Amino acid sequence: MGTVEGAERITNRAIYPGSFDPITYGHINIVERALKIFDTIIVAVAINASKKTVFTDKERVAMIKDIFQNEPRVEVDSFRGLLVDYVRRKRAKAILRGIRTVTDFDYEFQMALANKSLDPNVEQIFMMTEGNYLYYSSSIIKEIVSLGGSVREMVPEIVEKGLREKLFKGKGSCSKRR
Ligand code: ADP
Numbered sequence: 286m287g288t289v290e291g292a293e294r295i296t297n298r299a300i301y302p303g304s305f306d307p308i309t310y311g312h313i314n315i316v317e318r319a320l321k322i323f324d325t326i327i328v329a330v331a332i333n334a335s336k337k338t339v340f341t342d343k344e345r346v347a348m349i350k351d352i353f354q355n356e357p358r359v360e361v362d363s364f365r366g367l368l369v370d371y372v373r374r375k376r377a378k379a380i381l382r383g384i385r386t387v388t389d390f391d392y393e394f395q396m397a398l399a400n401k402s403l404d405p406n407v408e409q410i411f412m413m414t415e416g417n418y419l420y421y422s423s424s425i426i427k428e429i430v431s432l433g434g435s436v437r438e439m440v441p442e443i444v445e446k447g448l449r450e451k452l453f454k455g456k457g458s459c460s461k462r463r
Contacts, residue, residue, distance in 0.1 A: 298325035299410065300372050301381040302364070304423065305330050305345050306338040307444045308352065311421035315383040315412050320358055322410075327375060328353070330363040339427060339451050352441050369404040379408040385419050427452060 299319060305312060305328070316326050328349050332342045340348070342363045353359040364371040372380055380400065382393050397409045414421075426436045431452040436445055 297323055298327060298375070298377050299323045299379045299381040300327045300329050300368075300375060300377045302329045302331055302368050302371075303382075304333075304336065304338065305349060306340055306423050307345065307426070307440060307448060308349050309418075309421045309423060309426060309440050309444075310438075311383065311385070311414060311418035313352065313441075314415060314418050315381065316353070316359060318412060318415075319381050319410075320356075323378070323381075325358050325360060326381065327360045327362055327377065329371065330361075331368070332363050332365045340447065344447065348443055348447060351443050367403065369400050369407050372407055373404065379410045381410050381412065383414055384411050385414045385422070 299322075301312075301316060301319065303312065308328075312328075316328060319326050330342050330345045330349070338345075346361050346363050349361045353361065368380065382396075384390050384393055393411060397411075400407050400409060421439045426439055427448065429436050430445075430448040433453060436448065440448070
């Protein structure tokens with residue numbers, strides 16, 4: 286099966302879709318672990334006009350590109366419309382999602398079934414979060430920054446800086462209490 290396997294590996298890529306508003310070390314951990322399974326991960330920022338975000342889609346893409354600038358196997362993109370259509374266009378092998386809690390599981394399970402009904406050929410891979418990443422959530426992180434707390438351990442520097450500019454303008458520096 287040597288040649289077939291070799292040929293297949295070229296297209297062995299997964300799409301990791303999400304809002305990434307903003308990307309956290311929890312997301313980054315999923316990408317790093319998925320790189321052990323897939324050749325390429327496409328981090329795909331979902332553009333959803335009805336969802337209010339702190340960062341524009343362009344800002345989110347730029348931050349993620351900066352974070353993965355030294356990882357040639359990570360591509361960063363954005364997409365509109367149905368995820369299954371995007372996955373087909375990109376000829377990806379699978380959709381990658383992360384799971385932290387049973388609440389995540391409930392939501393992801395519903396979405397997975399919906400995607401499967403839209404495209405029975407789509408495969409979806411779910412990776413469990415690890416250790417402290419359990420409580421790294423984009424919305425909690427935004428809340429902490431807007432209240433003046435530090436999220437240094439939860440997001441890369443470029444993200445923390447962006448968050449402070451957007452959410453904590455002119456309110457002084459972030460405190461670090463533990
Ligand atoms: P969405 O709005 O599509 O849920 P998110 O940016 O919130 O987008 O999350 C994208 C994916 O990453 C989801 O599958 C989510 O469950 C997962 N995820 C978010 N934070 C973490 C984390 N800390 N550990 C593991 N997976 C995570």
